[in-house]
Amino acid sequence: xxxxxxxxxxxxxxxxxxxxxxxxxxxxxxxxxxxxxxxxxxxxxxxxxxxxxxxxxxxxxxxxxxxxxxxxxxxxxxxxxxxxxxxxxxxxxxxxxxxxxxxxxxxxxxxxxxxxxxxxxxxxxxxxxxxxxxxxxxxxxxxxxxxxxxxxxxxxxxxxxxxxxxxxxxxxxxxxxxxxxxxxxxxxxxxxxxxxxxxxxxxxxxxxxxxxxxxxxxxxxxxxxxxxxxxxxxxxxxxxxxxxxxxxxxxxxxxxxxxxxxxxxxxxxxxxxxxxxxxxxxxxxxxxxxxxxxxxxxxxxxxxxxxxxxxxxxxxxxxxxxxxxxxxxxxxxxxxxxxxxxxxxxx
Amino acid sequence: xxxxxxxxxxxxxxxxxxxxxxxxxxxxxxxxxxxxxxxxxxxxxxxxxxxxxxxxxxxxxxxxxxxxxxxxxxxxxxxxxxxxxxxxxxxxxxxxxxxxxxxxxxxxxxxxxxxxxxxxxxxxxxxxxxxxxxxxxxxxxxxxxxxxxxxxxxxxxxxxxxxxxxxxxxxxxxxxxxxxxxxxxxxxxxxxxxxxxxxxxxxxxxxxxxxxxxxxxxxxxxxxxxxxxxxxxxxxxxxxxxxxxxxxxxxxxxxxxxxxxxxxxxxxxxxxxxxxxxxxxxxxxxxxxxxxxxxxxxxxxxxxxxxxxxxxxxxxxxxxxxxxxxxxxxxxxxxxxxxxxxxxxxxxxxxxxxxxxxxxxxxxxxxxxxxxxxxxxxxxxxxxxxxxxxxxxxxxxxxxxxxxxxxxxxxxxxxxxxxxxxxxxxxx
Numbered sequence: 103x104x105x106x107x108x109x110x111x112x113x114x115x116x117x118x119x120x121x122x123x124x125x126x127x128x129x130x131x132x133x134x135x136x137x138x139x140x141x142x143x144x145x146x147x148x149x150x151x152x153x154x155x156x157x158x159x160x161x162x163x164x165x166x167x168x169x170x171x172x173x174x175x176x177x178x179x180x181x182x183x184x185x186x187x188x189x190x191x192x193x194x195x196x197x198x199x200x201x202x203x204x205x206x207x208x209x210x211x212x213x214x215x216x217x218x219x220x221x222x223x224x225x226x227x228x229x230x231x232x233x234x235x236x237x238x239x240x241x242x243x244x245x246x247x248x249x250x251x252x253x254x255x256x257x258x259x260x261x262x263x264x265x266x267x268x269x270x271x272x273x274x275x276x277x278x279x280x281x282x283x284x285x286x287x288x289x290x291x292x293x294x295x296x297x298x299x300x301x302x303x304x305x306x307x308x309x310x311x312x313x314x315x316x317x318x319x320x321x322x323x324x325x326x327x328x329x330x331x332x333x334x335x336x337x338x339x340x341x342x343x344x345x346x347x348x349x350x351x352x353x354x355x356x357x358x359x360x361x362x363x364x365x366x367x368x369x370x371x372x373x374x375x376x377x378x379x380x381x382x383x384x385x386x387x388x389x390x391x392x393x394x395x396x397x398x399x400x401x402x403x404x405x406x407x408x409x410x411x412x413x414x415x416x417x418x419x420x421x422x423x424x425x426x427x428x429x430x431x432x433x434x435x436x437x438x439x440x441x442x443x444x445x446x447x448x449x
Numbered sequence: 450x451x452x453x454x455x456x457x458x459x460x461x462x463x464x465x466x467x468x469x470x471x472x473x474x475x476x477x478x479x480x481x482x483x484x485x486x487x488x489x490x491x492x493x494x495x496x497x498x499x500x501x502x503x504x505x506x507x508x509x510x511x512x513x514x515x516x517x518x519x520x521x522x523x524x525x526x527x528x529x530x531x532x533x534x535x536x537x538x539x540x541x542x543x544x545x546x547x548x549x550x551x552x553x554x555x556x557x558x559x560x561x562x563x564x565x566x567x568x569x570x571x572x573x574x575x576x577x578x579x580x581x582x583x584x585x586x587x588x589x590x591x592x593x594x595x596x597x598x599x600x601x602x603x604x605x606x607x608x609x610x611x612x613x614x615x616x617x618x619x620x621x622x623x624x625x626x627x628x629x630x631x632x633x634x635x636x637x638x639x640x641x642x643x644x645x646x647x648x649x650x651x652x653x654x655x656x657x658x659x660x661x662x663x664x665x666x667x668x669x670x671x672x673x674x675x676x677x678x679x680x681x682x683x684x685x686x687x688x689x690x691x692x693x694x695x696x697x698x699x700x701x702x703x704x705x706x707x708x709x710x711x712x713x714x715x716x717x718x719x720x721x722x723x724x725x726x727x728x729x730x731x732x733x734x735x736x737x738x739x740x741x742x743x744x745x746x747x748x749x750x751x752x753x754x755x756x757x758x759x760x761x762x763x764x765x766x767x768x769x770x771x772x773x774x775x776x777x778x779x780x781x782x783x784x785x786x787x788x789x790x791x792x793x794x795x796x797x798x799x800x801x802x803x804x805x806x807x808x809x810x811x812x813x814x815x816x817x818x819x820x821x822x823x824x825x826x827x828x829x830x831x832x833x834x835x836x837x838x839x840x841x842x843x844x845x846x847x848x849x850x851x852x853x854x855x856x857x858x859x860x861x862x863x864x865x866x867x868x869x870x871x872x873x874x875x876x877x
Contacts, residue, residue: 287868288707379657421793
């Protein structure tokens with residue numbers, strides 16, 4: 103079987119110009135261009151570069167939606183199965199452009215591979231979305247970069263089962279993929295334990311993550327003037343769950359106005375959370391989102407006021423990447439609303 | 450202690466006038482079993498159905514899975530505290546109906562009951578697609594409160610399993626497995642220089658329908674304790690757990706705990722299986738600290754070199770797993786952890802909610818957030834409309850053609866943390 107692929111490069115490697123041409127909109131060259139010449143030889147007769155997209159780095163980074171659509175359309179028009187991008191070495195915007203191009207292609211179901219220096223910012227942003235082959239930090243490493251790109255692209259197109267990132271020569275994407283092992287987990291566990299006991303090398307099936315640590319802010323100096331907001335991962339939502347926040351692995355969060363609400367009544371609010379028994383939260387939603395107590399404190403003058411909006415999602419099984427994104431968004435909204443402090447409640 | 454499991458292989462189920470074995474087919478008198486279960490006044494109705502491997506059948510929402518067992522000889526009766534008296538079990542002879550399972554289903558007890566597909570892509574992920582299943586569809590009375598309903602459904606499953614096994618007494622076993630659980634003095638002196646290995650068995654005890662029962666005692670009220678592995682084979686540990694279906698330990702996997710089986714298999718050859726310590730996963734920090742310290746202290750008192758530690762559930766219990774690991778490693782006890790992962794649908798998120806450098810040896814049951822499309826089945830036992838609220842299903846997961854898009858989380862025992870399955874995960 104033979105495969106057709108498209109090559110993505112920037113204005114510099116496309117021979118259009120340097121920084122001054124970085125605003126070049128994407129254009130198509132039929133066949134190979136720039137580093138594609140060397141790549142085509144290494145790919146051999148089985149894989150053909152049928153077109154090259156040349157795009158200015160700045161244009162790509164600032165017109166992602168348009169460039170993404172252009173890439174997918176070009177792949178379809180050329181009846182291609184994959185996209186190869188770069189190598190970008192340590193050029194930051196080129197790396198981001200290559201990473202983005204690959205993520206757009208991969209999302210549309212195409213095989214996608216980029217190459218760049220491991221510290222290129224494009225790696226951190228796009229390694230989860232696509233395969234990235236490590237290169238040296240500048241174009242003098244072109245000769246060394248192309249062979250592993252060609253080899254891995256061939257394997258990916260053929261759908262071969264890949265070994266570890268180290269053995270296949272790509273940067274670990276940090277993506278967990280399910281697989282059926284030959285042995286059941288219990289047997290694998292005792293095998294691993296015996297190896298560990300004997301001091302023999304063993305490979306853990308999951309490297310424990312290293313967590314972000316958030317340094318707490320200094321305390322609020324004058325609570326009697328502070329606006330306090332409530333944010334919960336305990337799933338308290340208006341009755342009927344208008345934003346359809348899922349019981350587990352939430353895909354969104356909700357923003358709800360509690361102006362004039364002094365007490366969360368059963369029947370008016372409920373929990374959407376599927377990770378705990380809902381009985382007591384539904385009986386009195388203040389147990390998870392303490393609006394009643396905050397209103398008391400407001401009346402007693404012990405806090406300035408309770409922010410009129412609260413934010414809620416379901417923490418149960420929700421991906422950390424989503425939680426981080428929403429946390430940032432909610433934080434920005436609260437800062438814009440001049441909120442001084444937040445009470446975060448879980449379940 | 451010595452326990453013989455007298456296993457009778459069941460390869461088919463059918464309804465008939467009298468409960469008992471006809472060759473390897475188990476005949477079930479549906480009316481008699483229904484009447485037995487309806488003795489519980491909390492239940493308004495019970496219906497029974499049968500599903501075999503390969504059938505175009507989906508069973509959901511499944512609460513518990515129970516392998517039929519009963520005592521043939523020895524003190525007590527299986528499922529002590531529920532079926533049997535609170536007499537110590539794990540000795541003598543126990544009849545096991547192998548190859549079949551009782552699945553309790555029906556009105557949702559909570560938002561977290563599971564799916565069992567008997568064929569199609571979902572069948573690869575649940576061990577209960579490979580057993581002949583008697584589905585016990587339970588409908589508690591409308592005025593019965595949630596926790597009482599859970600209790601009634603839990604007992605009904607155990608009763609049905611015990612009833613079926615009891616009606617097969619007198620039949621010779623197809624195979625007999627013998628398990629010895631010697632005294633500590635004998636056990637620890639045996640096996641020469643082989644490394645002594647304990648099993649630290651974490652039981653879900655977050656409460657509010659996330660419960661496990663030991664001899665009828667709520668596991669959140671126990672201090673970690675020693676238990677003989679043969680007691681577990683007699684049903685000393687019962688699931689009352691309504692946490693996500695993929696990694697809750699149902700009663701079937703407790704009875705057939707594969708870590709215990711594996712440690713027995715290697716006992717005397719590669720290791721000395723020194724004992725089982727059960728511990729819990731309570732929600733407060735003080736409880737977590739107390740239980741982890743106590744469990745590791747028991748392991749130290751046994752003088753073991755190493756321990757397999759298995760988790761139940763995810764998120765909050767990850768903290769218990771990490772505490773157990775850190776404290777054991779600090780006590781000089783080498784560990785392997787058995788867990789599963791919630792790495793997001795794209796697999797790119799952190800898999801665990803807690804972490805430690807000591808946890809350098811993990812076995813995982815796979816990423817429960819991975820999604821799967823389950824095609825429509827000719828027959829659904831239970832209530833398919835529950836798919837939208839079952840954890841792991843999300844809104845819109847039930848398609849107009851009857852297919853379901855769900856996370857593996859919704860599939861019964863898909864990412865089991867006792868290492869029951871071949872499923873795992875790797876990093877690309």
